Amino acid sequence: xxxxAKGAAMKIHRSMLMLAIPVLLLTACPKETxxxxxxxxxxxxxxxxxxxxxxxxxxxxxxxYRDPQGNDYNGIKGLLAFYFFRHQKVSxxxxxxxxxxxxxxxxxxxxxxxTGRGAGEASGGILxxxxxxxxxxxxxxxxxxxxxxxxxxxERAGEGTLPQ
Numbered sequence: 001x002x003x004x005a006k007g008a009a010m011k012i013h014r015s016m017l018m019l020a021i022p023v024l025l026l027t028a029c030p031k032e033t034x035x036x037x038x039x040x041x042x043x044x045x046x047x048x049x050x051x052x053x054x055x056x057x058x059x060x061x062x063x064x065y066r067d068p069q070g071n072d073y074n075g076i077k078g079l080l081a082f083y084f085f086r087h088q089k090v091s092x093x094x095x096x097x098x099x100x101x102x103x104x105x106x107x108x109x110x111x112x113x114x115t116g117r118g119a120g121e122a123s124g125g126i127l128x129x130x131x132x133x134x135x136x137x138x139x140x141x142x143x144x145x146x147x148x149x150x151x152x153x154x155e156r157a158g159e160g161t162l163p164q
Contacts, residue, residue: 034101034147038140041147042099042108046092052084062141062148069153087116087130106140106147111157133157 041060048056057080058073065073084090093113100107116130139151 034106035099038099038101038106038108038147039097041140041149042094042097042110042138045149046094046112049080049092050090052090054080054084060147060149062143062150065150067151067153083116087118089115089117091115104142106142108138108140109136110138111135 045057045060048060054077058077061073061076063073065071065076067076071079091114094110097108097110099109111133113133114130115132118130133156134154135157137153138149140147141150142148
């Protein structure tokens with residue numbers, strides 16, 4: 001009889017523990033910040049660029065996009081198409097991203113190393129056809145709860161005044 005009571009108590013204790021674990025895990029997980037969400041947008045664009053998926057990049061670009069270089073949404077689409085057509089392989093390396101969120105706007109500042117390898121280039125070559133370090137300043141706005149890029153400034157590292 002004591003063994004049955006002890007067994008029942010152990011089952012109840014085990015059941016309570018199994019219910020408590022998910023609750024503890026949910027409260028222990030940090031909530032994703034707006035800075036984290038902006039960083040996810042930037043790294044998603046990086047990944048889509050390396051995969052040469054224009055549509056996936058454009059998902060993160062606002063239809064109201066305008067930049068100091070004179071590009072709008074369609075201009076960026078054309079720029080991507082040109083670069084992707086010209087380079088069989090594209091790589092983007094971003095060692096660090098500084099993000100500041102102020103209400104419904106955000107700014108991401110980073111340096112990116114961009115490389116492109118042409119179709120005629122040997123894959124065993126040491127240096128790619130196109131190589132450059134660029135400083136970026138990307139502005140984003142929250143549209144319908146989703147962060148979208150509204151503008152971007154970029155220049156070759158060492159050639160301009162963008163923060164590094």
